[in-house]
Amino acid sequence: MKASSPKPPKAKKGAASEAAEKRPLSSGEPRQPTARKGRSADAKLVSPSPWARELDFDDLIYTPHTVFALLTMVMAILLGLRYYYYPTMDVVANVKVGLAAAAFTFIGFGALHLPDSLLVRPHPAVWRAVLAVGIMYIVLLTFLLFQDLGTIRQMLGYCDPALLEPMPEREYAADCRMYTDEDPFVFLKNFDSFIIAHALGYVVKALIMRDWRMVTCISLGFEVLEITFQHILPNFRECWWDHLILDVLVCNTGGTLLGLALLRQLKAKQYHWIALREIRGVKGKAQRVLTQFSPRSFEIYHWDAFVSLKRFLQVVGILALMFVQELNCFTMKAILPMSHTHPIVLGRLLLWALMAMPGLREYYEFMSNPAVKRIGTTAWVTTFGLVLESIFIVKMRYEGQYFQEAMPSYIALPWMAALALFLVWMLLYFGLLSKRQREARRGVLYLLTNLFFFGAAFCILALFLMGLPDLQVGRSEFERIVAPYEQRILFWRS
Secondary structure (H helix, E strand, C coil), X not given: CCCCCCCCCCCCCCHHHHHHHHCXXXXXXXXXXXXXCCCCHHHHCCCCCCCCCXXXXXXXXXXXXXXXXXHHHHHHHHHHHHHCCCCCCCHHHHHHHHHHHHHHHHHHHHHHHCCCCCCCCCCHHHHHHHHHHHHHXXXXXXXXXXXXXXXXHHHHHHHCHHHHCCCCCCCCCCCCCCCCCCCCCHHHHHCCHHHHHHHHHHHHHHHHHCCHHHHHHHHHHHHHHHHHCCCCCHHHCCCHHHHHHHHHHHHHHHHHHHHHHHHHHXXXXXXXXCCHHHCCCHHHHHXXXXXXXXXXXXXXXXXXXXXXXXXXXXXXXXXXXXXXXXXXXXXXXXXXXXXXXXXXXXHHHHHHHHHHHHHHHHHHHHHHCCXXXXXXXXXXXXXXXXXXXXXXXXXXXXHHCCCCCCCCHHHHHHHHHHHHHHHHHHHHHHHCCCHHHHHHCCCHHHHHHHHHHHHHHHHHHHHHHHHCCCCCCCHHHHHHHHHHHHHHHCHHHC
């Protein structure tokens, strides 16, 4: 018998390779191919700056031309110095040109070197540039947090002198008549350009959320928030038909249905891509280039909010961020008087819409994929930006004495009761009921638990009806009943 040769001892893995193997994926990080057995441990290392690529389009478009981009940015800056900078310019003009050049430089750097998101269409560099703009926005918010209100207004006045003039808030509930003998179409006075923007906004929300239940929660929830904060924001005061017919039925529902129709088309589409070099004819190549602006693949989101308490809180957190973004738009517009058509207001809305597309995709991946242990970069920047906006609003509220009016009792007390009932329902639903009972949706215990949920919903409905400026359903009776106990319950007001 031949003597068997001893097997060589296995080489120990290095610390770097072990860290690379154990490192959890981020929701904004593209998955890397696993190295084949037998390759060296270094082959498993993840590249520090991966570029997402579509191998079935054109390699030239997806090759990172970093040297060419460097030369292009330098040439652009030199051209800016030649044609847009003059020694005789005043300080304001110099600062504007300098900030524009700085923004151009950082966006160019970000489009090349920031991490990719999970979206690859029309090109990953587009979403890297969007992320760069988001980073600049949170840097700007951080800077503004350490300025007083007078300084901020002075800086805005340099950008646009019209912002120094006070702008009254429009009140939509001044005349709630739908018909008069003199003017049979008096209700049409409330139609403005904001109606179209409102409907288009819900088309975008439907495309981003990809679930009609989530969009409906946002639609109805924001109407409740308008009633809640109408005592401090005059343009939140609307007639009953403005809330229910124009907002909910026409704008919100119409925009949602249009968005769902687009989602159905995207879901039914067959996604089979052919490389650009394999297509013959100019017409076919042009069609392939145009389809680059459509999704590469499409996935319907299944939020499954009631599967577990963790999942429920994650979904509620996403809805809360959506509501915060909506409220911040109106409160910042009131503190820094701007019309809803001002470029700063429109630019902010456009930025958050673009950030929400990859950001929400990263949130969903973090919630649904067990291999993802942290949220993506875009989702992180989006959350941080909304938090900074909220801190800025609270700071300006105290400095400028904004929003000092106390919340009426017919709003505050129903909210307190609704939150208490909702908390009890959440503890019973996820703590007492088993997963099988929740999925079956039947049984005495299930019905008794949901009584607290319906009680919270009834409180919200009551505050909505009492808060309507024109109808005020049951408001006087409610105030008469709670008047003897109001100071004890709302003790912090005294």
